[in-house]
Amino acid sequence: MNITIVGIGLIGGSIGIRLKETQFGEKIIGVEKNEANAKKALQLGLVDEIQPLDDAIASSKIIILTVPVDAIMNILPNILDKVTDQVVIDMGSTKTNILRLIADHPNRGRYIAAHPMAGTEYSGPEAAIPNLYKDKVMVYVEAFKTDEDAFERADAMTEQLEMKTTFMTAEExxxxxxxxxxxxxxxxxxxxxxxxxxxxxxxxxxxxxxxxxxxxxxxxxxxxxxxxxxxxxxxxxxxxxxxxxxxxxxxxxxxxxxxxxxxxxxxxxxxxxxxxxxx
Incomplete structure (x- = not known):
């Protein structure tokens, strides 16, 4: 199972480190529009390779979005247009507008809104660290609207990150x-x-x-x-x-x-x- 991380900074890069440690996926693919960050992510071993977004979607079973929330708003509908049995996990820090945007999308069930309550004040690939997520809380938002198999796949990844979990509405x-x-x-x-x-x-x-x-x-x-x-x-x-x-x-x-x-x-x-x- 290949996993794609869109945006390889502190959040995405730290996920890459942990998933590679646990060998949760066969290959960790990075999508990164900043060429310098893409090169650094490869040098640091945060991902195994860099691919264009469309290629990464086609070759992965899990797609994790760790870009800023305005970028998530821009790319999420297009990603959902292209998925079949993949799981799309949005890890942005706000949820109401994102969930409203894709509420009626035919592939809404393949999407899960999640927010890892972890971070530092640093950014970029160099900021990625091991165990950033250990014992922190992953918030699942409106998870009842996600297909059961998609949620189970996402939650299995959360377990690899050694996180606790909780559930909320978008407004909460x-x-x-x-x-x-x-x-x-x-x-x-x-x-x-x-x-x-x-x-x-x-x-x-x-x-x-x-x-x-x-x-x-x-x-x-x-x-x-x-x-x-x-x-x-x-x-x-x-x-x-x-x-x-x-x-x-x-x-x-x-x-x-x-x-x-x-x-x-x-x-x-x-x-x-x-x-x-x-x-």
């Missing part, structure tokens, strides 16, 4: 990811912009940057080519969580501005309740 998925993933990136981007703006007049500011700053701002190194489409596709949910985030920042600002340190202490203590969720 996009709302939850806005709160636990998308807002984290927006906050990091904003903090980076804040400090970079200050650095223009205070050039030595980064001399004091320690591990706390580094851990908070590291997501600002994430690719704008990936994250701008995510914010676009999940705009309503991201705006909702961003509005709430701004409200909480305003509360902290007001307490400090009014020198209400008891109130500030209470807000910080309330925030500590997150320890019940994140160990």
């Amino acid at each position: 998925h996009d709302m939850h990811t806005a709160y636990v993933s998308h807002i984290s990136h927006l906050t990091s981007f904003a903090l980076a912009l804040t400090v970079l703006e200050k650095e223009k007049s205070q050039g030595r500011i980064f001399e004091l940057a320690g591990s706390g700053f580094e851990s908070t701002v590291r997501l600002a190194k994430s690719s704008p080519d990936m994250w701008t489409p995510i914010f676009k596709q999940n705009r309503d949910n991201v705006l909702e969580v961003l509005e709430e985030h701004i409200k909480q920042l305003q509360k902290l600002y007001t307490k400090l501005d009014k020198e209400d340190y008891d109130g500030l202490h209470k807000l910080i203590k309330k925030s500590n309740k997150i320890k019940r969720i994140i160990k």
Whole structure:
């Protein structure tokens, strides 16, 4: 069984590494429009060969889409037009618009929407790492609309990645990811912009940057080519969580501005309740 990975960066490349380790497929085929990335993916052994998309579809049983969500929107209908018994797995970070796009496609049953809740702030083939997915969660979205044999094939691959699984609707998925993933990136981007703006007049500011700053701002190194489409596709949910985030920042600002340190202490203590969720 050949497996095709469309987009060989952090997500796709890390899948390639693991599937080659476990010998889950006979051949791992890469589809990559960036020639430099395609060459690097071959050099790093992330895939066995590079093929054009149409050739890869014809020669594979599993087709994994790990390109940005706007690219998935562009190529998914065409891929579904060409499949027969293949399984197409979309691993994008938003789902509602994608699922709406192909809802009435005659080959809808050969498609499964999945989202591996794993990643780093790096991108490109060099960012791919072994065990990126180990013990992380794979979210299946509206899996009940996928043919049984197609789901079983996809889930067998998820087992090779050593992932846990959960099931959601598209609306649940996009709302939850806005709160636990998308807002984290927006906050990091904003903090980076804040400090970079200050650095223009205070050039030595980064001399004091320690591990706390580094851990908070590291997501600002994430690719704008990936994250701008995510914010676009999940705009309503991201705006909702961003509005709430701004409200909480305003509360902290007001307490400090009014020198209400008891109130500030209470807000910080309330925030500590997150320890019940994140160990």
